[in-house]
Amino acid sequence: GRSCALSASPHAAGAGPGPGENQTTAIIDVNPPRGTRDFPPDDMRLRTWLFHNFREVARLFAFEEVDFPVLESEALFIRKAGEEITEQLYSFEDKGGRRVALRPELTPSLARLVIQKGKSVSLPLKWFAIGQCWRYERTTRGRRREHYQWNMDIIGVPGVAAEAELIFSIVTLFKRLGLTASDVGFKVSSRKVLQAVLQCYSIPENLFGEVCVIIDKMEKVPLSEIEKKLTSIGISLEAIKGLVQVLSLKSLPQLEELLGAAGDAVADLKQLFILAEQYGYSQWIHFDASVVRGLAYYTGIVFEGFDRQGNLRAICGGGRYDKLLSTFGGDDIPACGFGFGDAVIIELLKDKGLLPMLTHTVDDIVFPLDLELQGPAAMVASTLRQKGRSVELVLENKRLKWVFKHAERINASRLILVGDSEWQRGMVRVKNLSTREEQDLKVDELE
Ligand SMILES: Nc1ccc(Br)nc1
Secondary structure, three states, X not given: OOOOHHHOOOOOOOOOOOOOOOOOOXXXXXXXXXXXXXXXXXXXXXXXXXXXXXXXXXXXXXXXXXXXXXXEEHHHHOOOOOOHHHHOOEEEEOOOOOEEEEOOOOHHHHHHHHHHHHHHOOOOEEEEEEEEEEOOOOHHHOOOOEEEEEEEEEEOOOOOHHHHXXXXXXXHXXXXXXXXXXXXXXXXXXXXXXXXXXXXXXXXXXXXXXXHHHHOOOOOOOHHHHHHHHHHOOOOHHHHHHHHHHHOOOOHHHHHHHHOOOOHHHHHHHHHHHHHHHHOOHHHEEEOOOOOOOOOOOOOEEEEEEEOOOOOOOOEEEEEOOOHHHHOOOOOOOEEEEEEEOOHHHHHHHHOOOOOOOOOOOOEEEEEOOHHHHHHHHHHHHHHHHOOOOEXXXXXXXXXXXXXXXXXXXXXXXXXXXXXXXXXXXXXXXXXXXXXXXEEEEHHHOO
């Protein structure tokens, strides 16, 4: 028998290529799972830049950051309204036999946390989160299965001042990214418009969510299919005609004519446009009755950000969801919020030539001229780091030519050489890599 594992040849047959043998194919698939992305440094810098802008806007609007598990109970997302988001739920049974899901959106988790906190938090709440969301899309469409969403939610404010503030926070983000009202805009409507029509035809309230989800596809599938689906859930042809008519309205006066000024729908929308005027972002938004959004839980104002060129899918979307918390067993707490994905916005910025140039830069590169000086070089690096400078310490015995090349690659501002003769005098040689100026400095003179 073998004395110990070490004596076994690590390259017994079938153990893969040995040292020096080239690896033609990797042993494992080095690509991420279908529909998911890696973020190597360049992509990660762009993502960090985008998320920094999300966080900065949230700070300007005094929102507090929250987070939740990517994994939630499946029950949080089971809604009987035929939404794409629930049909594509990334759910499974865990080893404890529990039905769990990778969250497809953040709003239900936020609602769960608000209810969990109950009386221990005072309303209104202004919370934001940036989280990865998942869907299990049939590979036929080869689309992404994950994206990161920035969510901002105002909990406990019944009036449309909350929606006005939320839309302005997105306008603020767009401006920070260099986009103007000529590049992007918001279509705004209210689900109370649909509610009013359904009431006219005495369609039961419980069909409201389902009707909205079907209607949301209005511009994506032929009208005949919409009519077929609506009929299949018991909506009369007459009611369908009424719905289609109201959805084609393009102005608030037209809506008022049809619904009368009485209904909340018109009043809410009028108030929202007045506030937008006062905020100074009227030119960013317009009423469009065809905006429904595909989530069943919206109950009032709904809006979506879009690129005016019309090349891309919606950039973001949101609205009021006054009933969601009570459907989870919480109190009847009004709420509104939006989701803003990390993919369409980057496509738009690319199209507009607005992607930032982000490079990996360091302040100093420290290089011991020979191996005995590794200790002193580490101390020099530590002194500089304590002063807040980012320092690349060369960890191997490299030729000076390599060090200069590397300094260029990482955009270092200074090269600090730790040499024997200088070190004997407690000095190091400092090269400013932009001015080429060179000087010997005492370590504690470095700043
Ligand atoms: N809901 C959702 C999740 C993931 C992606 Br990608 N798109 C939408």
